[in-house]
Amino acid sequence: SAVISQKPSRDICQRGTSLTIQCQVDSQVTMMFWYRQQPGQSLTLIATANQGSEATYESGFVIDKFPISRPNLTFSTLTVSNMSPEDSSIYLCSVAGGFGTSALLNEQFFGPGTRLTVL
């Protein structure tokens, strides 16, 4: 499976500011996703990061609040804009569809997560 890193691993931010989270994969992948996991809760898909085009957002998530970039097949960023305490969560990126491997597109592998606290 791919090795996935996220930066920062955690951060404490002030209300009204923005934070950009980076996701780096050690090999090219077809698909990258961003999830939110609130404390003690399940994972909710925010959006699919599309290489070279606008991300595809799930219901309840909008580009102005969660702008996403994916400039190539190994890297993506998620920005949490104009933060409020309700944005305090763990943000996870996941990848699927490694090139040159037998990995099926269905298999998703997750990064370690970014723990965000908004004061």
Next chain:
Amino acid sequence: QQQVKQSPQSLIVQKGGISIINCAYENTAFDYFPWYQQFPGKGPALLIAIRPDVSEKKEGRFTISFNKSAKQFSLHIMDSQPGDSATYFCAASLSSGTYKYIFGTGTRLKVLA
């Protein structure tokens, strides 16, 4: 129709016992069902997965049982160990299209030494 219902919410098992976690889905178009294990402070790790063309898949102490007609699948952890104490998530996915996952609500497993 996109929900995946998971039970129980929490589970306590004695060391050496069998842990059983159940999931149910409604969308018959789902065709990939993975289980993830998540330790505190870590991202979810893929544990085992199954497709609807088989009724059971076993990897070591972990087994998925799949009942297509009932639209249910379950994770069995045999000979449960304290190191298995974690949160377990089931999920369902469609192979065609976006490959998005719909996750269950999670089960917090504690295995007593």
